[in-house]
Amino acid sequence: MNRIVTSLFLVFLYCFQVEAQQTEFKSFEQQNEYSFLLETNTGFYQFEFINRESLQVSFLAEATEKLPMSHAVEIAESKVSIEPKISKKTIQFSTYGIGVEIQKQPFEIRYTYKGEELLQHKNGFSAEAVKVDFKIDENEIIMGGGARALGMNRRGHQLPLYNRAHYGYETRSEQMNFTLPIVFSSKKYLLHFDNPTTGNLDLDSQFNNTITYQASSGAKRFQLIAAENWENILQNYTTLTGKQPLPARWTLGNFASRFGYHSQEETEMTVAKFKKEQIPLDAVILDLYWFGKEVMGTMGNLEFEKDSFPNPERMMRGLKNKGIKTVLITEPFMLKTSNRWEEALQNDVLVKDSTGQAATYDFFFGNTALIDVFDPKAKNWFWNIYKKLKAQGATGWWGDLGEPEVHPEHLIHYGNKKANEVHNIYGTEWAKIIFNNYQNEFPKERPFILMRAGYSGAQKYAMMPWSGDVNRTWGGFQSQPEISLQMGMQGLGYMHSDLGGFAGDLLDDELYVRWLQYGVFQPIYRPHAQEDVAAEPVFRSDYAKNLAKKAIELRYQLLPYNYQLAYENSTLGLPLMRPLFIEEPNHFELYNISQTYLWGNDFLVSPVLEAEQTKKKVYFPSTNSWFDFYTNEKFAGGKYVSVATQEENIPTFVRAGAFIPLAEIHQTTEDYRFNNITFKYYFDEAVEASQRSFYNDDGKTAKSFENKAYEILHLGFEHFEAVSELQIEHEEKQNFNSDLDEIHLELINWKKRPTSVLYNGNSIPYAYENQRLIIKNIPIQKGKTQLLIRH
Structure with missing residues (x-):
């Protein structure tokens, strides 16, 4: 016994010395x-x-x-x-x-x-x-x-x-x-x-x-x-x-999505319903029923189920002609019951066990193996499936379950890597397959890659992350701003949520509307949920549908502003959703706030996150005064204010000195033009000078910025005692053909009717009402132009 005690003491002493080694x-x-x-x-x-x-x-x-x-x-x-x-x-x-x-x-x-x-x-x-x-x-x-x-x-x-x-x-x-x-x-x-x-x-x-x-x-x-x-x-x-590549413009539009559309007929009917209700729409997402009639046993088929989708090429071509893109779900799991199981074995694309055989194990959807996205053979095999689907008409890709959701430790990946060595980068490597092959084979296209798991730097492979299977409750909603704000600060600026919530069958129109109103100011606008309760506004009550329509229309009006945010993210790494402490980094209290945030530089947003909430406590950053986006009421910065909430919208404010561009509302972004935009300038005498820039390109060609195929509209405002000056500079690069020929200007909080408005020295008409100065049809020329407002 003494010998055992002595041995244990020596072991303890040795461990202590190792731990305490200086x-x-x-x-x-x-x-x-x-x-x-x-x-x-x-x-x-x-x-x-x-x-x-x-x-x-x-x-x-x-x-x-x-x-x-x-x-x-x-x-x-x-x-x-x-x-x-x-x-x-x-x-x-x-x-x-x-x-x-x-x-x-x-x-x-x-x-x-x-x-x-x-x-x-x-x-x-x-x-x-x-x-x-x-x-x-x-x-x-x-x-x-x-x-x-x-x-x-x-x-x-x-x-x-x-x-x-x-x-x-x-x-x-x-x-x-x-x-x-x-x-x-x-x-x-x-x-x-x-x-x-x-x-x-x-x-x-x-x-x-x-x-x-x-x-x-x-x-x-x-x-x-x-x-x-x-x-x-x-x-x-x-x-x-790595910087996030600039996404295609349509990805900032509205998506129709649910778990899921069971047939070609149901898909086409849903899209037609959006058109009938005149609710803008840019894409439809097909969940796993596109490759199987049942949830169980079909994962890994990765080809259209012909009974349910008899002519997918015609369907996707027809949708594309209406301006609607088709996004397909794919998963990395290959069930033994799938149509491709033997093909996957023969091509040796599955993760191995210790004996060198394809490792199989039980999963919710059936007995499965995992595609080894680290193996060059598997990369090519997997990509060829995507390539065939793309040829059929698919425009974007949804990668689901890519944690991977079930990933036993005994699995051995290519290069003799253990599961725990590559688990966290599996999703990133998967996105990389799609992204790199687009660069090689479709270099002019911007891929859309929606995925829910990855590692640091996944943004450089165009990954659009979402926050997983959140519950369809107020509690689920309340955590979403925090998740997006934190992820944006860690490089993944497009983190977003299933608008309306995913899990469960809760039918709560107020929650649904508030979530979709919040979605106007989150990176990707994608209502999605289990099918027991509809995710799409066209299938909701008139109350929910009408309010959701207003939110979606605002999303489309803000397209030139949001595209500028996407440009800033791709060039500077700035997230689209920004925590308040970015504005005041030495105000430590702000590091705890997620329920109010900045959407880009110039919007302050405070979503309604509680049921029947009539008041919302909002902090206004001290760096500026702020204007209510809907009423134009002015708020001083540097204080908390309890603001009243409205049914039609969520508390939204604009920085004094900001230019906010509002585009015409179109059914899809295919009809969008960077022209006839109304720029609202939020005038404040404390802001003597202000400047903003708005980037535009064709919205679809990869590396437009690098290839000088873009334009930037620069707007500058200076205020003096007797006159105010708007400077307009249109920068058009050599490989871009602009259709911008005029804009409209609305000055908010303009206290007095001007004596005259001059454009390049010539008098032009204007309107003045309710402290708003409205100047329409301002011509845009190459180079610089000047607008003078005499007080």
Whole structure:
């Protein structure tokens, strides 16, 4: 017995010594102008300065070790030159922005921005485990970790890094389809742990001012980004992980979708009903009934069920002629009962077990195997299916269950990769197959790729993520702004929800209407639900249908504004939905707010998230005054106001000094033209000068911006004591033919009828009513024009 006790004590002592082993500084080497290697007794730290606001840190067991290639990050050659400051006690290297301070004894690593400490290693990486701890400030607010419903401040939570579906969630979900290894803080920094394997992200769950990242295997590497403002942080992060390509314009329109349309006749009837009700529509989504009459046993067929869809080519061609695109659901699971099972076996495209055979297991839909999207053979095989469907007339793709929803640990992927090594990047790799093949075979087209799971950087493969199978309740609705805002700050700016909610059969017209009104100001407008209660407004009560129609029409009126947001996302990495703290980054209270947010730069939106809610408490950012979008009432910035809610819309406000373009309403975006747009300017004497730009191209050709096939309309307004001046500059690139010839202008909050309005020196007519100055049919010329308003 004594021998056993002694042995246990020795084991405990050994474990304690390993845990308590102190890291000791050994040497320091400058590898080039921007890269440094630090040797310790536990391994090597490599610090690579990407630019003045971005730093990559890697831990190497040996100085010559090569870490696995990143699945998310691509680093261009650095143009930063660093001169280290070395003393007996410390080593410092800084870019006059982001910096590193090394204390030799006792050994410590601190990260700084402009001399101010951001965070420091508590326990650095070691040779034994993929684990690192950071010490953080007592009061800083911590966010990130992907898509979760936990509240904006996620400090105090331990977050599993394992993509998993959560059916029917409401106000709380600790684990969802995007579990990203990202932390961002109210101290204006972002940490990206560059390792896709499954693991854990502990955001101070022990309340000891520590965040911990731990992975099951893989690279010991992270990127740290810090800046004066969130716009620069986001631009730097999306430069590293990739910008979202500009989507086709039709993707910003309205979708008809449900689980699901059972036949060609039902599909065509639904689209016809939208036309009859004059509710704008741009796409119809076919759920799994397009390839099988039953839910069970048909997954993997991936070809039209001829009894239900006797002539899919004619159907999709007919829809296209009406301006309607067809989007098809696909899944990565191949059931043994599917029509393609033998084909998949013969082509060797399925994930293996330890014996080298296709691994099969039970799943809700039947006994299944999984397509190995990492295997070049499977990539080609899968793509050829998409290519054939595209030839039949399909325009967009819906990738469902791509966590993958059931992914046993014993599965072995191409390259002898274990399931947990590739689980979190499965959805991204799937989107990459479609995106890369479009670039190779259809380089002029912009693909539409709707998926619910992926990893950091998935946005560069045109992925449009959605928030999974949310419950059809007020609780499910209430978590949606938080999820979209958090994901937008982590690079995935098109995160959106099934409008109206998905799971369950709750028939609540008020909830449905409020969700669709919110949808006007979320990235993708797509009502979708289980078929027990209709998701489409054309099948709802007159009350719900009429209010939904107003919301959808507003969505189409805002198309030029929303397309500009898409352009900003594709070039700058800015999300379409933006949290209030972007506006006031030093106002810590705002880091907790998700129920009011910015839609782009100029809209302040506060959706109605409770039943029978007659008042809504809204914070108005202090940076401007704000105008009610519907009544033009003015609100001062820097305060909370209880505003009355209206049945027809949700509280929506416009920044003073903003130009808001409103287009004509069309049945589909196919009829949209960047012409005859009414620009509302929200005048405020406190805003002496204002400028906005609006991007336009043909709405469908890939890389229009890179190929100089676009136009930008620049509008500038200056206000002086005796006169106000509107400057209009039409920038038309050499490979674009514009049809823009005139616009209309409406000045809101204009207190006095002007004495005259001059266009390029000549008097033009105008109207003045209810403090609105209305000037119609203003000609647009190439180059600059001027409009003078004499007071």
